[in-house]
Amino acid sequence: MAVVGVDFGCLHSKIGVARHRGIDIITNEVSNRATPSLVAFGPKQRSIGEAAKTQETSNFRNTIGSLKRLVGRTLNDTDVQDIEKKFINASLVDVQGSVGVDVRYLGEKQSFSATQLVGMYLAKLRDIAANELKTGVTDIVIAVPGWYTDIQRRAVLDAAAIAGLNVLRLINDATAAALGYGITKSDLPESDSPRNVVFVDVGHSSLSVAVVAFSKGQLTVKSTAYDRNLGGRDIDYALVKHFSEEFKGKYKIDVMSNPKATFRLAAGCERLKKVLSANHEAPLNIESIMNDIDASSKLTREEYEALIASVLDRISTPLENALKESELTLDQIDAVELIGGSTRIPAVRARIQSAFLGKALSTTLNQDEAVARGATFACAMLSPVFRVRDFRFTDIATYPIKTVWEASPDSPEEDTELLVFPRGNALPSSKILSFYKKEPFTVEAMYDEPSLLPGSINPWVAKFTAKEIPAVSNSDTPVKVKTRLNSNGLMSFEAAFVDEIVEKEEDMDVDAPPDAPPKKKKVKHDVPFVSGTSSLDKSLVESLKEQEAQMHASDKLVMDTEDRKNALEEYVYDTRGKLDDRYAPFVKPEEKEKLLAALQDAEDWLYSEEGEDATKSAYVTRLDALKVLGDPITFRWRESEERVRAITQLRET
Ligand code: ATP
Ligand code: MG
Numbered sequence: 001m002a003v004v005g006v007d008f009g010c011l012h013s014k015i016g017v018a019r020h021r022g023i024d025i026i027t028n029e030v031s032n033r034a035t036p037s038l039v040a041f042g043p044k045q046r047s048i049g050e051a052a053k054t055q056e057t058s059n060f061r062n063t064i065g066s067l068k069r070l071v072g073r074t075l076n077d078t079d080v081q082d083i084e085k086k087f088i089n090a091s092l093v094d095v096q097g098s099v100g101v102d103v104r105y106l107g108e109k110q111s112f113s114a115t116q117l118v119g120m121y122l123a124k125l126r127d128i129a130a131n132e133l134k135t136g137v138t139d140i141v142i143a144v145p146g147w148y149t150d151i152q153r154r155a156v157l158d159a160a161a162i163a164g165l166n167v168l169r170l171i172n173d174a175t176a177a178a179l180g181y182g183i184t185k186s187d188l189p190e191s192d193s194p195r196n197v198v199f200v201d202v203g204h205s206s207l208s209v210a211v212v213a214f215s216k217g218q219l220t221v222k223s224t225a226y227d228r229n230l231g232g233r234d235i236d237y238a239l240v241k242h243f244s245e246e247f248k249g250k251y252k253i254d255v256m257s258n259p260k261a262t263f264r265l266a267a268g269c270e271r272l273k274k275v276l277s278a279n280h281e282a283p284l285n286i287e288s289i290m291n292d293i294d295a296s297s298k299l300t301r302e303e304y305e306a307l308i309a310s311v312l313d314r315i316s317t318p319l320e321n322a323l324k325e326s327e328l329t330l331d332q333i334d335a336v337e338l339i340g341g342s343t344r345i346p347a348v349r350a351r352i353q354s355a356f357l358g359k360a361l362s363t364t365l366n367q368d369e370a371v372a373r374g375a376t377f378a379c380a381m382l383s384p385v386f387r388v389r390d391f392r393f394t395d396i397a398t399y400p401i402k403t404v405w406e407a408s409p410d411s412p413e414e415d416t417e418l419l420v421f422p423r424g425n426a427l428p429s430s431k432i433l434s435f436y437k438k439e440p441f442t443v444e445a446m447y448d449e450p451s452l453l454p455g456s457i458n459p460w461v462a463k464f465t466a467k468e469i470p471a472v473s474n475s476d477t478p479v480k481v482k483t484r485l486n487s488n489g490l491m492s493f494e495a496a497f498v499d500e501i502v503e504k505e506e507d508m509d510v511d512a513p514p515d516a517p518p519k520k521k522k523v524k525h526d527v528p529f530v531s532g533t534s535s536l537d538k539s540l541v542e543s544l545k546e547q548e549a550q551m552h553a554s555d556k557l558v559m560d561t562e563d564r565k566n567a568l569e570e571y572v573y574d575t576r577g578k579l580d581d582r583y584a585p586f587v588k589p590e591e592k593e594k595l596l597a598a599l600q601d602a603e604d605w606l607y608s609e610e611g612e613d614a615t616k617s618a619y620v621t622r623l624d625a626l627k628v629l630g631d632p633i634t635f636r637w638r639e640s641e642e643r644v645r646a647i648t649q650l651r652e653t
Pocket of ligand 1: 206344
């Protein structure tokens with residue numbers, strides 16, 4: 001059984017696997033350690049990851065990124081509208097209450113929800129891991145932003161289920177990095193004087209900070225803070241706006257009115273930005289950006305930093321908030337660890353540095369791979385097949401959750417709200433709530449301060465309805481409802497019961513004084529209930545999983561067909577060449593004539609309308625037919641080769 005951890009990034013994702021040597025970040029089919037987080041649709045097949053990146057420029061309308069920013073959201077979410085304006089070229093639509101895309105796929109318009117898109121993407125990551133490990137992959141740990149709400153987390157779990165994956169845990173990305181840090185340190189102090197480390201992750205789309213206390217064998221997240229919309233993409237966007245303005249005057253073109261030109265400018269700006277991380281000046285050149293104009297410009301580091309000042313200025317707030325909430329002073333912070341691609345930007349580092357004055361910024365972790373490594377450690381710890389050093393990690397809830405219910409008619413004064421899991425509550429955690437109810441009742445769980453949530457995410461979390469309250473002798477007994485906030489950060493209603501206190505029926509206790517009170521015992525009566533969350537219905541997940549499997553099989557068939565077509569083509573050219581060369585002494589003239597004619601026939605067919613786009617079996621049949629003619633020749637040649645080799649060996653001995 002495989003042990004796999006994934007850092008599901010906005011731009012790229014990284015995959016870690018556990019092996020007996022330790023944890024490795026694996027490479028994909030083109031030997032990259034990061035796989036573009038993109039899904040694309042074409043006339044014949046889908047392209048996912050690297051394949052999607054390759055065709056992005058020519059098919060940008062049907063190529064979808066920002067997957068982790070879309071999943072679990074609705075079309076009218078303010079965040080989604082912002083993404084649509086700045087970072088998405090596909091057309092977003094509503095798919096059964098959640099955001100999705102309209103694409104052209106297999107020659108027709110089709111729509112897919114963001115959950116399905118993430119399912120497709122996770123299935124691709126699964127295939128990359130399975131290919132590397134040469135075994136099936138089911139168990140996985142996925143790192144997600146700590147600021148994800150219940151609805152987003154559930155959507156990722158549904159997506160994983162669509163990809164046939166079993167998520168052992170969703171881990172917050174900064175916590176994953178912290179776990180990777182802690183588990184490899186052999187010099188951690190005793191728990192009475194923990195080492196406090198701040199992790200700062202500035203990625204493509206967001207910034208996360210976590211203050212974490214480490215001691216021997218464990219870590220505790222003390223506080224977290226985020227800027228959900230601060231990352232490399234916002235810097236790229238600021239540059240796009242700048243050059244678009246410049247080109248209006250310089251070339252009389254309005255780049256931002258043209259999606260394709262904007263897309264190409266954004267790619268150019270990302271390159272320019274990277275050059276400026278190491279150089280004080282960088283050029284921008286985009287051939288034929290629009291209207292056949294080759295656009296070029298340049299930027300100095302100073303100009304660049306001025307252009308992105310509004311992004312840079314927002315860095316300090318989450319850092320200060322995290323420190324404040326941790327209740328630690330700057331003196332008590334032992335290290336500041338940087339992760340995420342955008343911490344390579346000198347100006348970003350400078351801002352982090354000024355928030356943690358006097359502290360050295362360290363990059364002891366691999367800034368691109370720390371999260372994936374940590375997620376893989378978490379998977380290894382949870383997987384029954386792997387033994388890792390035990391390391392306890394305690395994460396915390398990002399948003400407060402309350403329960404609300406209606407007052408009973410006979411007690412209009414009763415409270416109707418309770419804060420069950422405050423912000424910072426340790427995960428996992430269970431709480432038992434008491435309700436003095438005689439009639440069936442409903443309790444709903446929701447986030448307490450919707451203004452804390454991303455965009456316009458629905459604060460609703462879960463619903464519980466007690467269907468029938470058992471009548472018990474002690475009538476003032478409350479109905480107890482067990483709630484749980486699990487390690488994935490998901491809240492649910494787990495159980496409901498009424499404790500009845502009854503007298504113990506037992507043998508007369510001869511030693512008991514005559515006036516002793518009768519012994520009591522508790523009898524637990526289950527309360528039948530229904531509960532609901534925002535997870536998709538099991539039956540819907542099953543049918544989406546089936547649909548995914550079909551698309552996967554059809555993509556595979558397209559690839560196999562292409563592969564067989566190439567094999568036929570190659571055989572034609574290869575054999576033709578060899579007939580005049582190495583096969584020449586072994587072929588009779590009439591044999592050669594016949595084979596050449598057959599090869600010509602196959603070639604003509606390959607370039608005919610029919611052969612251009614035939615079925616896999618048609619290519620296989622053609623190749624087999626050629627081999628019937630060619631194999632006897634190959635056989636004679638090989639036999640002679642072997643004879644020569646045998647003789648040479650004989651001479652040598
Ligand atoms: P997120 O964590 O927000 O989901 P992610 O994990 O995909 O995103 P990372 O891989 O951490 O993001 O970082 C990618 C970002 O880092 C991109 O915006 C990329 O342009 C930027 N980046 C990478 N290298 C450099 C560099 N040398 N200079 C400046 N920016 C860089
Ligand atoms: Mg990241």
